[in-house]
Amino acid sequence: MIAWLFTFIISFSFAQENTCEKPYVLLNLPYTFKLSLQRALDQALIKKLPDGGPPENYFQREVLQLHPELAFVGKLQGCKALILSSAICDTYENKTEKFAEMADDESDAIRHFLFTSFIAKKTDVQRAKLITTAHEALSAGTDVQAILRSTKKFNSQTMDLYNNAKALDFIGSAFVKPGDVSEKAIIESALYHLQKGYLKVLKKSNNSCANGKAFKKSWKQIKKDYQQYYQKYAQELPLCRDDMGKAKVYDFVSDPFSSDIK
Secondary structure, three states: OHHHHHHHHHHHHHHHHHOOOOOOOOOOHHHHHHHHHHHHHHHHHHHHOOOOOOOOOHHHHHHHHHOOHHHHHHHHHHHHHHHHHHHHHOOOOOOOOOHHHHOOOHHHHHHHHHHHHHHHHHOOHHHHHHHHHHHOOOOOOOOHHHHHHHOOOOOHHHHHHHHHHHHHHHHHOOOOOHHHOOHHHHHHHHHHHHHOOOOOOOOOOOOHHHHOHHHHOOHHHHHHHHHHHHHHHHHHOHHHHOOHHHHHHHHHHHOOOOOOOO
8 A cells, every 4th residue: 555655646647747738626526536556557568668660750759758658649549540440440451452542541630540549548638639730740839829820731741630629629628538438429520520521531532431331331330341451451450460469568557447339
């Protein structure tokens, strides 16, 4: 009991000094306790799992130096978002189809919404904003909203930034904390945003998200499609294959019960 109390005091101090979130007051004890232990566990795990895969650009490397846990979170949630968006929209059925051919379409828009939301769920809104902004080859401190306000003609980068921002708006304005938002709610929100035209799409496709069939899928069907797609394609995609074991270990130890898509 004394050891647990000591861990809480030390990790609470660490969380206040290092987290991107505003400090939580002691009165919010259950969530503060969970957050503090999570931070301490993050630091312990990343020492045991130092390689989360190479960052794609300088800006990601910069963020990962401050938040190395995002390498593991991003790896697993990125794979999940890719497989899930493909399963929902019924893309990638042809094994010769390249991922680049799916860029900028409805599946891509949903993927970014899911990826950003999943990262926020596993960490927090601020860290999700940092890594998703860096992923688009921008400094983590970039004023994304200013870029979007001044954009007259969207390209692949600004489309992704726009859809990431929509995800952060959704999960940041939820009535519960990001970690308590279910994956089911995130997926339903992604489909709702796309159906209502709230997500940016540059290239119209002929998949189920474009013709409306995806919006009629039940939660049971979505889960079934996801599992089938994962079994069929995960080993063909580097994002879902390379170094995935370490990411899964991290997720299992740090947050084993938060997924409802499995």
